[in-house]
Amino acid sequence: MLRWVCVLVLVFVTACAHPKPYKPAKKGPGKDFGGVYHVIEKGQTLWRISRAYGVDLETVQWVNDIDDVTSIPIGKKLFIPGAKKVLKVVPYRPGEVDPLVASPTINFLWPLKVPISSGFGPRRNKNHHGVDLPAPNGSKFVASAGGRVAYSGQGMKGYGKVIVLKHTGELSTVYAHNSTNLVRMGDRVVKGQVIGRVGKTGWATGPHVHFEIRKRGVAQNALNYLR
Numbered sequence: 001m002l003r004w005v006c007v008l009v010l011v012f013v014t015a016c017a018h019p020k021p022y023k024p025a026k027k028g029p030g031k032d033f034g035g036v037y038h039v040i041e042k043g044q045t046l047w048r049i050s051r052a053y054g055v056d057l058e059t060v061q062w063v064n065d066i067d068d069v070t071s072i073p074i075g076k077k078l079f080i081p082g083a084k085k086v087l088k089v090v091p092y093r094p095g096e097v098d099p100l101v102a103s104p105t106i107n108f109l110w111p112l113k114v115p116i117s118s119g120f121g122p123r124r125n126k127n128h129h130g131v132d133l134p135a136p137n138g139s140k141f142v143a144s145a146g147g148r149v150a151y152s153g154q155g156m157k158g159y160g161k162v163i164v165l166k167h168t169g170e171l172s173t174v175y176a177h178n179s180t181n182l183v184r185m186g187d188r189v190v191k192g193q194v195i196g197r198v199g200k201t202g203w204a205t206g207p208h209v210h211f212e213i214r215k216r217g218v219a220q221n222a223l224n225y226l227r
């Protein structure tokens with residue numbers, strides 16, 4: 001009898017000392033649609049991973065809620081939507097040019113498909129930092145690329161109601177003089193999503209979107225980025 005009690009106690013103690021491995025409940029995008037989790041190894045950039053799987057970089061970024069693509073920790077589990085199995089990704093070698101670091105490969109959309117009324121560069125003794133896209137008051141315009149709303153309000157002098165979106169590769173886009181901003185700070189937006197309505201708030205003589213593409217905060221000629 002005592003022997004059996006000892007055995008039982010031993011079994012109990014063993015069970016307590018070796019609990020079953022804890023499995024977290026499956027959360028995130030994986031439960032909604034197919035895909036695999038790729039664990040990031042040294043030298044695997046988001047660009048390389050997306051290219052290896054044939055998945056759009058911005059989609060991977062969006063699904064995984066990544067703000068800064070240039071600093072993703074090794075060991076992070078990245079959800080790859082639509083992938084059937086985990087693939088080998090050739091790591092980045094020093095000296096090699098990675099497009100994501102060298103020149104971001106975002107294909108920007110026109111926020112409005114209209115002829116520009118004023119281009120980038122010197123204008124009336126000042127520098128015009130964007131391109132002007134005229135359209136009737138209240139017309140909808142879209143996000144030029146996917147990203148996060150870094151600013152939505154009217155705190156930028158002369159810009160009226162303005163939206164600033166933050167994208168991959170230290171790029172941002174600016175949409176000014178709006179009659180209505182349809183997104184709020186912190187929102188995630190996808191490329192082509194309607195984000196506001198045309199107006200002439202701020203320093204504007206007629207309704208238009210003043211559109212800027214900035215790199216590290218410095219205005220670029222948007223025409224070099226638009227498709």
Ligand SMILES: [Zn+2]
Nearest residue numbers: 130131132210
């Ligand atoms: Zn302008």
